[in-house]
Amino acid sequence: MQDPFVCTPVSHHQCISNALDQAETLCRSRNVRLTPIRHRVLELIWQQHRPVGAYDLLEQLQQQGRVAPPTVYRALDFLQQQGLIHRLESLNAFVGCAHPQYPHQGQFLICKSCRSLVEITDPEISTVINNRAEAVGFKPLNQTVEVSGFCDGCWQKEQING
Amino acid sequence: MQDPFVCTPVSHHQCISNALDQAETLCRSRNVRLTPIRHRVLELIWQQHRPVGAYDLLEQLQQQGRVAPPTVYRALDFLQQQGLIHRLESLNAFVGCAHPQYPHQGQFLICKSCRSLVEITDPEISTVINNRAEAVGFKPLNQTVEVSGFCDGCWQKEQING
DNA sequence: TTGTGTAATGTTATAATATAACATTAAAAT
DNA sequence: ATTTTAATGTTATATTATAACATTACACAA
Structure with missing residues (x-):
């Protein structure tokens, strides 16, 4: 039920791919679409592994082409609805959810x-x-x-x- | 220790003046200045008696002359520091504190x-x-x-x- | 009571966060 | 294939908040 390993700087890549795999599985089972953008945003969030602002994400996405704020916010909305990320109200930031399996x-x-x-x-x-x-x-x-x-x-x- | 009355639409004016009196007493005892602006902002907050946004307050203040955002935010900062109001992170709004006597x-x-x-x-x-x-x-x-x-x-x- | 320092406020500009509205494209369902 | 729905693109703008510097008011010592 818990993650099988603790995330360290060395094992962090595994932590990311774990989270992404889990997200894919969950979305498939729920019949919702983890589109490339949504997948990418989730990946960026897990790469930080700490609260990230929407405009931080936007900046990173823009390194691969023009992206506007609504795109990021929509992806964030989706990920939140699926319980894959949490919003931190006191930081206006987002973080990957450690236990997305259940609400x-x-x-x-x-x-x-x-x-x-x-x-x-x-x-x-x-x-x-x-x-x-x-x-x-x-x-x-x-x-x-x-x-x-x-x-x-x-x-x-x-x-x-x- | 508790408020001696429950705030109803009828007794609300009393609720406001109560809060303001308390604030004055507290500020005097702490040797900090409840200036006219700060007093007015606190009053406006208690008038609503529900969470109010900074720009709502700003609008109301502007009915009596030109006021800019920093003025409001400074007053809000002061009132928060003195424990006279709380900030609601999930609403980006402010509300009067019911028990400002102690932190x-x-x-x-x-x-x-x-x-x-x-x-x-x-x-x-x-x-x-x-x-x-x-x-x-x-x-x-x-x-x-x-x-x-x-x-x-x-x-x-x-x-x-x- | 007059300087002198500090706190408060004024003012202008801009940063940071978020959404509305409508057009276009992609995918799913029939 | 067609139609419908979901997702994304695009432009503009709303909302919340602060930086930076100028000015004024106040407190208190000399």
């Missing part, structure tokens, strides 16, 4: 220093939030949970350097 | 239908999130928790109308 509420840990991101999928978090919402008579449909702070490595450095 | 992690319930907003301040939610973050070696500093769904009234209507 879920992701929670995101965003490092202020290196801008890396970890997605956790903790049912307890979503449950507590939903419960509290319902307790005040609110019908929750979708959660945005984004935590800004320091990843392990950067937190060490912070403490040493002040 | 806190707010959680926001946003109605998709009437666009009303409820702020809850549930320590259990923040605690669970912080714990889970720390469990994966992340040092959490700031949380964004925004839940989209239906408020009580709108959910009733939804179910009736389909």
Whole structure:
């Protein structure tokens, strides 16, 4: 259920192709079209393996010919609908979804220093939030949970350097 | 500790002046300046009593003379720093803080239908999130928790109308 | 009370993010 | 093959936000 390997600088190419293979399989099984553009955008997002802005993607796409913003946003919309990427509201950016197989509420840990991101999928978090919402008579449909702070490595450095 | 009344269309003027009085007291005690512009922006935000965009505020300010975007954004920055308003990342909008007396992690319930907003301040939610973050070696500093769904009234209507 | 430094605001321009509207092309379904 | 739908192209523009520098107001010391 989890990825069979941890993504390191060395194994990152594998991480990308894994994500793309998974996306292809999923789209085929759902009878939706992972067109060349959509595939390419997903690939670019996974290449970064961190939150990327739409215009960053646009710039990269433009290295192979003229592309306009709507093209990128449409691809992003599609990928989001398919659960292949998440949008980070606090960054106006997009990141590949680690577990696209099933729909879920992701929670995101965003490092202020290196801008890396970890997605956790903790049912307890979503449950507590939903419960509290319902307790005040609110019908929750979708959660945005984004935590800004320091990843392990950067937190060490912070403490040493002040 | 809680507001002594519930805000209704009838009592809303009181709700606004309450918030403004509180803000004045807080700013005085902190030795920061709630200038006319800042006061006015806060007032406009509370008048809506729902998330408002910066350019909405700008438009309203411009009814009393020429104002440019930086003026609004500066006021918003100040009010945020003082904890008098919150920014809603998923809406690019701002809302008055219900409990500005002490710093806190707010959680926001946003109605998709009437666009009303409820702020809850549930320590259990923040605690669970912080714990889970720390469990994966992340040092959490700031949380964004925004839940989209239906408020009580709108959910009733939804179910009736389909 | 007058300088002097700092904070706040004014002003102009522009960056960054996102979408509307309509034309064209590609693919799928009949 | 034809028709219909989905996807993409294209142009223009909306929306949100900030950079950079000028000016004004305020606080407080001399």
